[in-house]
Amino acid sequence: MFDFLQGYDLLGAFWVTVQLTVYSAIGSLIWGTLLAAMRVSPVPLMRGFGTVYVNVVRNIPLTVIIVFTSLGLFQTLGVSLGADKFTTINFRLAVLGLTAYTSAFVCEALRSGINTVPLGQVEAARAIGLSFPQVLRIIVLPQAFRSVVGPLANVLIALTKNTTVAAAIGVAEAALLMREMIENEAQLILISVIFAAGFLCLTLPTGLFLGWVAKKVAVKR
Amino acid sequence: MNVHRTCRTTVAVAAAVVLSFTSAGLASGASGGVSRAQDEDEITIGIKYDQPGIGLKTPDGTYTGFDVDVATYIAKELGHEPGDIVWKEAKSADRETLLQRGDVDFIAASYSINDERAEKVDFAGPYLLAHQDVLIRADDDSIKQPSDLNNKKLCSVTGSTSAQNVKDKIAPDAQLQEYGGYSECLTGLENGVIDAVTTDDSILAGYASQEEFKDKFKLGGFKMSNENYGIGVQKGSELQDQINTALEKMVADGSWEAAVEKNFGPAGYQNEPAPEIGVIVK
Amino acid sequence: MKSKPTVLYDVPGPRARRRNLLWTLLFLVALAAVVWWVVASLAEKNQLEWAKWAPFFTDARVWETYILPALKNTVIAAALAMVIALPLGAFLGILRLSDHRWVRGAAGTVVEFFRAIPVLILMLFANAAYAEFTDISPDTRPLYAVVTGLVLYNASVLAEVVRAGILALPSGQTDAAKAIGMRKGQTMTYVLLPQAVTAMLPALVSQLVVIVKDTALGGAMLGFSELLASVRPMSANYGANTIACFTVVAVIFVVLNFALTTFASWLEGRLRRGKKSTGAVVGVEAVEELAAPGEHMGPTDGTK
Numbered sequence: 001m002f003d004f005l006q007g008y009d010l011l012g013a014f015w016v017t018v019q020l021t022v023y024s025a026i027g028s029l030i031w032g033t034l035l036a037a038m039r040v041s042p043v044p045l046m047r048g049f050g051t052v053y054v055n056v057v058r059n060i061p062l063t064v065i066i067v068f069t070s071l072g073l074f075q076t077l078g079v080s081l082g083a084d085k086f087t088t089i090n091f092r093l094a095v096l097g098l099t100a101y102t103s104a105f106v107c108e109a110l111r112s113g114i115n116t117v118p119l120g121q122v123e124a125a126r127a128i129g130l131s132f133p134q135v136l137r138i139i140v141l142p143q144a145f146r147s148v149v150g151p152l153a154n155v156l157i158a159l160t161k162n163t164t165v166a167a168a169i170g171v172a173e174a175a176l177l178m179r180e181m182i183e184n185e186a187q188l189i190l191i192s193v194i195f196a197a198g199f200l201c202l203t204l205p206t207g208l209f210l211g212w213v214a215k216k217v218a219v220k221r
Numbered sequence: 222m223n224v225h226r227t228c229r230t231t232v233a234v235a236a237a238v239v240l241s242f243t244s245a246g247l248a249s250g251a252s253g254g255v256s257r258a259q260d261e262d263e264i265t266i267g268i269k270y271d272q273p274g275i276g277l278k279t280p281d282g283t284y285t286g287f288d289v290d291v292a293t294y295i296a297k298e299l300g301h302e303p304g305d306i307v308w309k310e311a312k313s314a315d316r317e318t319l320l321q322r323g324d325v326d327f328i329a330a331s332y333s334i335n336d337e338r339a340e341k342v343d344f345a346g347p348y349l350l351a352h353q354d355v356l357i358r359a360d361d362d363s364i365k366q367p368s369d370l371n372n373k374k375l376c377s378v379t380g381s382t383s384a385q386n387v388k389d390k391i392a393p394d395a396q397l398q399e400y401g402g403y404s405e406c407l408t409g410l411e412n413g414v415i416d417a418v419t420t421d422d423s424i425l426a427g428y429a430s431q432e433e434f435k436d437k438f439k440l441g442g443f444k445m446s447n448e449n450y451g452i453g454v455q456k457g458s459e460l461q462d463q464i465n466t467a468l469e470k471m472v473a474d475g476s477w478e479a480a481v482e483k484n485f486g487p488a489g490y491q492n493e494p495a496p497e498i499g500v501i502v503k
Numbered sequence: 504m505k506s507k508p509t510v511l512y513d514v515p516g517p518r519a520r521r522r523n524l525l526w527t528l529l530f531l532v533a534l535a536a537v538v539w540w541v542v543a544s545l546a547e548k549n550q551l552e553w554a555k556w557a558p559f560f561t562d563a564r565v566w567e568t569y570i571l572p573a574l575k576n577t578v579i580a581a582a583l584a585m586v587i588a589l590p591l592g593a594f595l596g597i598l599r600l601s602d603h604r605w606v607r608g609a610a611g612t613v614v615e616f617f618r619a620i621p622v623l624i625l626m627l628f629a630n631a632a633y634a635e636f637t638d639i640s641p642d643t644r645p646l647y648a649v650v651t652g653l654v655l656y657n658a659s660v661l662a663e664v665v666r667a668g669i670l671a672l673p674s675g676q677t678d679a680a681k682a683i684g685m686r687k688g689q690t691m692t693y694v695l696l697p698q699a700v701t702a703m704l705p706a707l708v709s710q711l712v713v714i715v716k717d718t719a720l721g722g723a724m725l726g727f728s729e730l731l732a733s734v735r736p737m738s739a740n741y742g743a744n745t746i747a748c749f750t751v752v753a754v755i756f757v758v759l760n761f762a763l764t765t766f767a768s769w770l771e772g773r774l775r776r777g778k779k780s781t782g783a784v785v786g787v788e789a790v791e792e793l794a795a796p797g798e799h800m801g802p803t804d805g806t807k
Contacts, residue, residue, distance in 0.1 A: 042511075043523050043526045045527045046526070049530070055764075056757055058760075058764075059760035059761050060716070060756050061716040061717070061718075061719035064752065064756060067731075071405055071408060071409075071749060072749070077541065078412075078414070085396060090398075114511075126512070132512040140511065161622070162621070164623040164624065165623065168401070168723040170400070175627065188631050188632060188635055192627075192628040196620050200616070203620075277739060277740065278740075280569070280740060322641075324640055401723060402734075402738075403739070404738035404739050405738075405745055408738075408746065428743075433554065433742020433744075
């Protein structure tokens with residue numbers, strides 16, 4: 001029944017999906033935090049940049065962003081991210097595109113987390129003379145992160161699913177393999193079930209685990 | 222008052238949704254009605270919409286290219302004026318289905334004859350012998366023969382067999398980038414991140430003949446495969462013989478040569494002589 | 504910014520103001536450097552040639568032949584997906600609130616399943632399934648496949664929105680309905696649903712943004728002739744001006760979606776201000792949070 005799987009690197013494709021997810025998650029956590037810091041910063045220009053970035057990026061289809069990394073960044077601006085093989089370049093470009101997109105959502109999640117930190121804490125921090133970066137780093141962000149684990153988990157799951165878009169620039173992840181298999185094998189239902197199951201295995205445990213973490217670390221108020 | 226306002230908002234949104242729904246319904250009603258032969262004079266022909274020189278939808282909403290010229294000639298011979306032709310996009314993957322379902326009368330869309338396809342549809346022609354070739358930058362002297370493609374960066378469209386061909390048989394060390402369309406490949410070729418775009422020479426010549434690319438690109442002139450373009454018709458259709466007759470006449474009266482010159486000429490494309498009907502060059 | 508003081512930092516004094524100015528300058532320089540690098544590289548690769556961009560400004564036919572019909576397809580797919588997904592989602596959402604455990608469980612499984620799977624996988628499946636088991640014409644098949652994928656996914660997301668909308672209503676509503684002798688079905692149809700739909704409107708509009716964005720997947724992977732896919736025939740006509748085409752298409756997407764988002768926030772603000780309503784609103788923010796499986800977000804309270 002599963003003979004047709006011969007010759008397809010199913011695990012390899014899902015491994016690429018996992019790699020895309022992990023690298024992009026790390027990237028968007030960093031860039032998203034910086035964006036959130038910009039959006040609440042005392043420098044008007046940074047606030048403006050953060051707002052414009054989030055509003056533009058959130059409203060562009062991810063597909064457009066991914067294709068643009070290849071056509072615009074790589075082809076035209078010559079950004080090859082230190083790689084010289086197309087497969088590596090495309091993978092890194094996809095990570096970059098996914099990071100650029102996902103960090104807008106991380107930023108918004110964090111910003112709502114920052115809003116949950118009671119005013120008194122910030123006022124107290126300022127009263128003992130902490131500067132803005134210190135307030136953010138020592139008082140606000142640690143609490144904000146703990147209160148947004150739930151929303152961030154959802155962003156992570158959305159990211160896992162969004163990695164399929166990398167197929168648009170030929171990154172050999174799950175969706176590309178699925179399309180290839182559908183074209184070559186007459187096993188549509190079975191193939192679809194396999195890939196659906198693969199994504200269930202990735203997304204459901206993440207959701208359940210981080211849901212548990214969210215409860216564990218939630219700030220009791 | 223506020224409840225009233227809320228209601229109004231609700232109604233406005235509901236109206237907007239209903240409006241968009243009806244307009245969607247109307248539109249799909251207009252475009253979805255794929256009924257052929259409602260008018261005796263009409264003929265539906267499948268062509269490519271995005272291949273300059275072969276079949277291209279221009280900004281005026283008209284169509285140009287070699288396949289379009291051939292199809293128009295055939296239609297005329299079958300008794301249909303150019304105004305009676307209904308053009309339909311025939312993407313590569315859809316061609317057999319379109320014919321089998323009878324959505325189109327015939328297809329002229331860079332359609333190479335092969336055994337697998339011949340099982341599902343019948344072919345008239347061939348009407349053009351094309352070869353797999355590469356398009357390179359005009360100032361690039363490093364690619365003189367197919368084996369020079371080793372260690373070069375090749376580009377083709379997703380799912381095309383031509384690129385895989387080169388990689389498997391001719392230049393195993395070549396790198397392959399696949400995009401959804403040839404335009405993306407050409408941007409890369411122009412920018413220097415791609416060294417060669419590979420597919421049928423007729424398609425490449427069509428691109429290279431465009432005003433914007435004059436003197437920028439050249440064809441490699443490698444004949445890496447034989448592609449016999451045929452006119453696809455439904456299995457067992459009596460159109461096959463009529464189209465063959467039309468094609469013979471087109472070659473005989475010089476219209477074929479004129480069409481080749483018009484569509485591929487500017488790129489310095491060395492076309493093969495008009496193929497003989499029914500003779501497939503392997 | 505004077506009108507909305509933030510608590511994260513003090514009102515800047517002379518030194519802070521100088522420091523902010525310095526940061527502004529540094530940031531400006533960095534931004535300018537990036538912009539300069541982009542523009543210079545584009546110019547060097549001849550991507551800024553007027554010939555590549557001119558068609559969009561001087562030639563109305565580009566819009567008539569390529570962009571507007573493609574935009575129409577995008578809008579049609581998005582509208583159809585919304586119109587079909589909404590009742591389906593409402594149905595699933597109500598089932599999830601059922602008193603019967605197995606009904607809740609079944610609806611919950613369906614919702615969780617379709618939320619855990621990428622839309623692209625659903626679309627690829629629908630496209631292949633329609634090709635194999637139905638005789639839908641190849642030129643409308645991508646539309647069917649895209650709409651099917653979007654409906655399956657978004658109905659599940661909307662089920663959660665509907666559920667949140669109903670749960671957001673004050674329990675007094677149900678109590679009152681019970682007190683005047685309404686049955687469960689009546690309570691749902693006459694009391695809860697009408698109010699929940701109003702409460703959900705902002706979330707529904709911003710879900711439209713998600714739908715509009717996802718239609719582009721059909722263009723890239725299924726050959727659906729939507730806005731993103733219009734780049735292909737367009738760039739074939741104008742000497743492969745892919746950069747220009749993509750930029751124009753991206754701008755259209757941003758404008759369209761920004762209009763939708765703005766409308767959603769406006770609706771939300773309006774509904775929240777409405778004092779005589781129950782004050783229950785499922786906000787714009789709810790959508791992104793609900794868009795993934797795992798932990799369920801409760802109704803968002805907006806009166807923070």
